[in-house]
Amino acid sequence: MKKTAPEIVRxxxxIKLIEDKYNAPTTYKMAQLxxxxxxxxxxxxxxxIIKHASIMVKVSELLDVDLSYVIYNILAEEAEKDGEQDVAQSFVQTAQQYAPIGIAITACFCLLFLPYISFV
Known part of the structure; x- marks a missing residue:
């Protein structure tokens, strides 16, 4: 059985995911977010395609996903647009692999340093 390639999140x-998550059907509301x-x-x-890193950061924050997941999907989208399908698929595969690792590492750091954080 042939494994299907992961799809690019364009x-x-x-934008649609943010729209749905925040119930923001208007461009005005999305622009604010x-x-x-x-x-x-x-x-x-x-x-x-998103070109600015600051917007990529905002997308990752709004969707609560690892920034690398957003970046690699945007890179894949750009490569696909340029006709570089193999490069696009490589970026998508990296995005799929990296996001869970990034989330796990963040969780580990939080668990390690939580006892040392003082809440005033």
Whole structure:
């Protein structure tokens, strides 16, 4: 049985996920959440790829996913757009592998350092 390749999570998919999670059906609400203009949100929905790291960080925060997952999917989307299918699939596979590791490492750090954090 042939294993299917993981799909790229594109910019417009990330926007849709944020829209659903925050019940933000308007471009105005999405623009507020992302800290961008309504025109930028509209372009993302139409297929423009996220180019700024600050927006990628915001997407990862809003969706509560590892930043590497967002970055590698955006890189895959860009590679696919440039016609580099093999590179795109490599980025997607890395995104799939890295996200759980990143979350696990973050959780471990939290558990290790929690006893040393003072809550005032």
């Amino acid at each position: 910019t417009k998919d990330f 992302l800290g961008v203009s309504r025109n930028t949100v509209k372009r993302f929905k139409e297929g423009e």
